[in-house]
Amino acid sequence: MSLLLATWNVNSLRARLERVLEWIKYAEPDILCLQETKMSDSVFPADVFRDAGYKSIHHGDGGWNGVAILSRVGLDDPEEGMGEDVDEMGCRVVSASCSGIRVVSVYVPNGREVGSRFYYEKLDWMENLKSYIAQHYSPTSSLLVCGDFNVAPDDIDVWDTQVFEGATHVSKPERESLNGLLSWGLFDCFRLRYPQSGLYSWWDYRGGAFHKHQGMRIDLILATKPVLSRCSFSLMDRNARKGEKPSDHIPVMVWLEDVPMANADSES
């Protein structure tokens, strides 16, 4: 039995609940990380997800963020935030152990404009995430850090680099911060299987950006080597961006086999 994990910024779970339930029904993920639920814990529809077969942990205060993990393969040792001494800037991190894998669902701050207070807070936040991961986990453990990173790792993750000249999501410091996380021992599961450009996880609602293929790949599933070696397939589900009331992000998915793949050593 392989495991299917997905991560999805739903841009308000209240507005998106029907789409999320529909997606769960046809995609049948074993583990689903959510970001931007925009709700407080008290109204999180844990009972609805329970009826669909999922345990859940939600971390939200009703503000603009809010993160969750759903799992039908166990959900143990939940933890909210990055420890008491770290300012989360809302509710942006939640973790749990699912079927032997530690899963961290993250929503990195947007940063707004390069040079703004929010931009520097974003960079600080990313450094805090790196410290949190490094202090709590090992590159040799089974760990997945997934969510909306609000950083396009490379130029091929952006539809037009000219348009984003001097903008957030592509600036050198943001990319270097993300690279710090990778060099600690995390791997971008999707990118390692698809080297081509034009594959995005987010499109602006405005101006028909989705249909013009004007997007960015900012939603990532990062895995330590032991998990990466089990990854047989990865996908970003463009169908989720179509139809009535879509989120501006789509789910990113990985399939994990029970045992390492035969060619795991060739991955890096």
Place this chain on the structure above:
DNA sequence: ATGGTTGCGAAGCAA
């Protein structure tokens, strides 16, 4: 043409 879209919440801000 200094715009556009969505969500939240009831005007304007954040993404």
